[in-house]
Amino acid sequence: MNADLSASNTNRIIVNKELDYSHFLYFSVSHRTNRFVYPHKDRYSKQQEETHSLIKSLHDSGLGYRKISRHLNTQKITTHKGKKWGVSGNSVHSVLKKNIEIQRKLKILDKEYEMVWSRMKIKYEIK
Numbered sequence: 001m002n003a004d005l006s007a008s009n010t011n012r013i014i015v016n017k018e019l020d021y022s023h024f025l026y027f028s029v030s031h032r033t034n035r036f037v038y039p040h041k042d043r044y045s046k047q048q049e050e051t052h053s054l055i056k057s058l059h060d061s062g063l064g065y066r067k068i069s070r071h072l073n074t075q076k077i078t079t080h081k082g083k084k085w086g087v088s089g090n091s092v093h094s095v096l097k098k099n100i101e102i103q104r105k106l107k108i109l110d111k112e113y114e115m116v117w118s119r120m121k122i123k124y125e126i127k
Contacts, residue, residue: 024122024123024125025120025121025122025123026120026121026123027117027118027119027120027121028117028118029115029116029117029118030115030116031113031115031116032113032116033113045080047080048080051072051077051079051080051095052095052096052099054072054077055068055072055092055095055096056096056099058071059092059096064089065088065089065090065092065093066087066088066089067089068085068089068092069085069086069087069088069089069091069092070087072085072092073085079091
């Protein structure tokens with residue numbers, strides 16, 4: 001039998017007939033993945049790879065960010081947007097920092113997670 005439900009002015013539910021109950025078994029499964037994040041962030045253009053390699057080698061040899069920036073500007077090597085490197089060396093620092101961040105994100109991307117199953121429960125509802 002279906003319940004005839006009507007709401008009064010005070011938002012109370014008044015039940016006018018007998019109620020039928022239904023029960024069912026439910027549970028949830030959650031699966032976590034990183035496969036949808038950071039698409040194509042691991043790919044540099046050929047120019048970006050060459051520029052990063054040059055900056056990395058200059059930094060590893062002991063040059064500071066400002067000196068690397070001056071060296072790149074004198075060699076007429078531009079940023080990936082075609083601009084000159086900043087005088088303060090912030091752009092050079094950003095290139096090195098972003099590469100480290102991309103490598104960290106790629107490690108996260110390859111991480112596998114286990115599925116999580118909730119406990120099964122019986123739930124009763126009014127039809």
